[in-house]
Amino acid sequence: MQRRLRVWDLPTRLFHWSLAACVVGAVVSVNIGGNAVGWHFRFGYAILALLLFRVVWGFAGSRYARFASFPPSLGAALRHLRAPSAASAPPGHNPLGALSVYAMLLALAVQAGTGLFANDAIMWDGPLKNLVSNAASDALTRVHKINRFVVIALVLLHIGAIAFHRLARGHRLVGAMVRGDALIDPADGAPPEAARDDAALRVRALVALVACAALVWALVSLGGKTGGGF
Numbered sequence: 001m002q003r004r005l006r007v008w009d010l011p012t013r014l015f016h017w018s019l020a021a022c023v024v025g026a027v028v029s030v031n032i033g034g035n036a037v038g039w040h041f042r043f044g045y046a047i048l049a050l051l052l053f054r055v056v057w058g059f060a061g062s063r064y065a066r067f068a069s070f071p072p073s074l075g076a077a078l079r080h081l082r083a084p085s086a087a088s089a090p091p092g093h094n095p096l097g098a099l100s101v102y103a104m105l106l107a108l109a110v111q112a113g114t115g116l117f118a119n120d121a122i123m124w125d126g127p128l129k130n131l132v133s134n135a136a137s138d139a140l141t142r143v144h145k146i147n148r149f150v151v152i153a154l155v156l157l158h159i160g161a162i163a164f165h166r167l168a169r170g171h172r173l174v175g176a177m178v179r180g181d182a183l184i185d186p187a188d189g190a191p192p193e194a195a196r197d198d199a200a201l202r203v204r205a206l207v208a209l210v211a212c213a214a215l216v217w218a219l220v221s222l223g224g225k226t227g228g229g230f
């Protein structure tokens with residue numbers, strides 16, 4: 001008989017689905033082109049704020065959201081690949097998932113960071129483009145254009161891995177990222193501890209998110225355009 005265990009606090013879940021929506025929004029809007037590129041910028045700013053929030057949450061969040069609970073380790077990831085599958089997924093990111101989480105966060109940070117200095121050679125300049133030379137802006141635009149493939153590949157791999165866990169192992173990871181609870185099989189050993197997800201934690205997350213958004217606002221305003229082109 002499986003039992004429910006809170007694994008992902010509400011802020012982590014909202015972070016996840018907002019990030020996914022903004023990444024899709026950024027890719028779709030830039031492909032529509034024209035005035036939609038303004039939305040590409042806005043989605044990019046939102047992604048920057050979300051990434052900053054996730055860094056804060058990696059230290060201030062609940063048990064399984066903390067970086068300390070899923071340290072990046074190639075050795076552990078390889079051991080995880082060789083390990084026999086457990087009947088129920090242990091709570092939190094497994095060592096292989098951890099590497100993919102860090103890779104996605106890093107690739108998205110590079111993507112959004114280079115976007116701030118990018119230009120499309122016609123009418124759209126990232127808000128900080130004027131802070132660097134034209135040659136540097138062109139180089140960062142090239143990184144932006146190449147790294148998009150890294151972002152897209154990592155996201156596809158991520159979704160593929162989630163599907164693999166569902167189909168080959170029976171792990172319902174998506175349900176946990178939606179409702180917050182994982183299904184734990186008590187037969188797997190001592191029951192793991194639940195994550196905190198109370199009102200005080202959620203208020204802490206809101207304060208952190210507002211601070212991160214303000215920081216991004218200040219950053220994109222550095223280029224001189226009022227409000228960073230919002």
Ligand code: HEM
Pocket residue numbers: 012015016019020021023024054065092093094097101104105155158159162173174175177
């Ligand atoms: C652009 C799209 C997406 C991006 C950028 C993305 C990114 C991420 C990130 C950064 C995490 C780590 C969460 C954290 O610890 O803060 C994560 C976890 C997760 N994502 Fe996504 N995601 C995307 C789409 C999806 C989709 C479409 C699904 C559902 C099919 C999904 C299901 C999950 C699940 C289940 C986890 C938790 C994995 C685990 O238990 O270790 N993601 N995702």
Ligand code: HEM
Pocket residue numbers: 023026027030040041043044045047108109111112113114115116117118119120121124125126127141144145148151
């Ligand atoms: C993670 C967030 C982002 C993603 C996934 C993303 C993705 C993309 C993609 C797919 C393109 C199209 C490249 C092409 O078709 O040639 C592009 C172009 C561009 N992006 Fe982003 N971007 C992001 C963030 C940003 C941000 C924050 C800014 C600036 C505020 C920005 C500014 C630009 C500019 C100026 C271009 C035009 C470059 C060109 O096509 O010549 N991007 N981006």
